[in-house]
Amino acid sequence: MSADTTLAFDASCHIFSGCGFPAPGLHTFLYEPMFSVGGFDFTKPMLLALLATVVIVAFFWAAFNKPKLVPGKVQMVGEAGYDFVRRGIVYEIIGKKDGEKYVPLMVSLFFFVWMLNLWSIIPLAQFPVTSLIAFPAGLALIVYVVWVSLTFKKHGFVGAWKNITGYDKSLGWVMPLVVVIEFFSNLIIRPFTHAVRLFANMFAGHLLIVMFTIASWYLMNGIGIAYGTVSFVMVIVMTLFELFIQAVQAYVFVLLASSYIQGALAESH
Amino acid sequence: MEGTDVNALFLAAEAETQNPLVPHLDELVIGLLAFAIVFGFLAKKLLPNINKVLDERREAIEGGIEKADAAKLEAESVLEQYKAQLAEARHEAARLRQEAQEQGAALILEMRAEGQRQREEIIAAGHTQIEADRKQAAQSLRQDVGKLATDLAGKLVGESLEDHARQSRTVDRFLADLEEKAGAAR
Numbered sequence: 448m449s450a451d452t453t454l455a456f457d458a459s460c461h462i463f464s465g466c467g468f469p470a471p472g473l474h475t476f477l478y479e480p481m482f483s484v485g486g487f488d489f490t491k492p493m494l495l496a497l498l499a500t501v502v503i504v505a506f507f508w509a510a511f512n513k514p515k516l517v518p519g520k521v522q523m524v525g526e527a528g529y530d531f532v533r534r535g536i537v538y539e540i541i542g543k544k545d546g547e548k549y550v551p552l553m554v555s556l557f558f559f560v561w562m563l564n565l566w567s568i569i570p571l572a573q574f575p576v577t578s579l580i581a582f583p584a585g586l587a588l589i590v591y592v593v594w595v596s597l598t599f600k601k602h603g604f605v606g607a608w609k610n611i612t613g614y615d616k617s618l619g620w621v622m623p624l625v626v627v628i629e630f631f632s633n634l635i636i637r638p639f640t641h642a643v644r645l646f647a648n649m650f651a652g653h654l655l656i657v658m659f660t661i662a663s664w665y666l667m668n669g670i671g672i673a674y675g676t677v678s679f680v681m682v683i684v685m686t687l688f689e690l691f692i693q694a695v696q697a698y699v700f701v702l703l704a705s706s707y708i709q710g711a712l713a714e715s716h
Numbered sequence: 717m718e719g720t721d722v723n724a725l726f727l728a729a730e731a732e733t734q735n736p737l738v739p740h741l742d743e744l745v746i747g748l749l750a751f752a753i754v755f756g757f758l759a760k761k762l763l764p765n766i767n768k769v770l771d772e773r774r775e776a777i778e779g780g781i782e783k784a785d786a787a788k789l790e791a792e793s794v795l796e797q798y799k800a801q802l803a804e805a806r807h808e809a810a811r812l813r814q815e816a817q818e819q820g821a822a823l824i825l826e827m828r829a830e831g832q833r834q835r836e837e838i839i840a841a842g843h844t845q846i847e848a849d850r851k852q853a854a855q856s857l858r859q860d861v862g863k864l865a866t867d868l869a870g871k872l873v874g875e876s877l878e879d880h881a882r883q884s885r886t887v888d889r890f891l892a893d894l895e896e897k898a899g900a901a902r
Contacts, residue, residue: 473736493746500750504757511762514769516776522766529766551759559754580736581743586751643737650736 461668468665471657476578476650492576499562499576507558532557532701540705545712549705552593556586557701560645564693567653568686575649575693580642583700587642590704595634598711610711641703648696652689659685862887 460466480488510525518526532554537546563582567575577583599607608614613629615622659681666675734740866883 473734476736477734487742490743493743496743496746496750500753503754507758507762511766514766516769516773526766526770529763551763552755554763555751555755555758559751576747579740579743581739581741582747584739585744585747589748589751646737 458664460665462666462671463668466665469661471654471661475654475657492574492579492582495566495572495574495576496563496582498572499559499566503558503562528558529554536698536701536705540702541709541712545709546705549593549708552589553701553705556590556704557697560586560700561694561697564649564697567649567656567693568689575653575689577645577696578649578653580646583642583645586700587638587645590641590707591638594704594707594711597708601712610713637707641700641707644703645696645700648692652685652692656682656685656689858891862891865890 457466457469460469462468478490478492480490481494482489506521507525510521511529514522533550536557537550537553540546541549560577560583563576565575566572567578595611598610601607602610611630611633612626614626618625659678663675663679663682666672666678866887869886
């Protein structure tokens, strides 16, 4: 890979030098393949996704492989993270009895999503993997398969459809409308919004950081330096803001996943 | 520069054909694979590990609390027992003191009665003694007086009053007169 392909824009381009602002866009989220095997293109986001796996497994291996009754530092941090998802999300939403089964899934989801988001502000990585729709879509698909199959397993064929469509005789004449809306809302729109919510947040966040970063550099000429400084301050502010958003989006993703499973387990209305 | 332009053109061309909302299949595969590895490690090995330890820890803490509770209960029962024993001991001491007092009082009374009785006995014995002595003295006096009187009378009369019976009668009469006179005089 040559030096310029690692940058999101032309490094020699500045204001007042006859060069237009190299605004970030969709191309910011495209990477040339690092290598290709057959038809399979291996890109930097894929590498980051696999690195996230390594980081998470390594951390939890260090924390939980040989856990002690009196925890060490790493184990304590791991337990805090584990407890946050287990008690703070799963037990709260699904309940302790029914939820226990889904704790590993939710813990994995939370830390995987968080780490993919976190790459956004880690030097050299600097790309939120979840800003590529394929990654959130894959995870949303897993959650979708889990809660739909769970609904059918729990309520049987008819009961499951009643659960999904919100079938309730007491609704009277509104019921057909409700059934149609609920059907689309739950079965079609829900997985889409689940994935897109995460994707769009990380996409927009990354775009903002890249925008201010490019602007800082682009404005580095004459009076533009004053504006460039403001832009650079914005880079730092946005980076801190992203740090917060990354955790929040991971939390929301798992919170929604838990609430879908809770809905699947709930008695049909 | 030229390479950069070509690269940018390539990316721009790609961007036009690529809808950001359509998942790229290769990325989807890698994403699912990466997640599967994380889930596999956590669900099959690491989380069960920590769950076991968390359970053990909870048991250890609960066991500790139970032990502390048991110790507290025991301490309380021992204290209760000790207090009961103390109260009993106090009660016993009070009872003993009371008894001793009663016994002491009874003893004093008894001794006093005994003393009284002995005193009276001694007094009575004294009286008896005195009476006996007096009687004896009176007896001996009577005999002596009789003898003296007889002797005196004999000398005066000049003859021995040999007839004892008569002599005795005379003396008795004389003494009776004497006593009679004494009784009249009193």
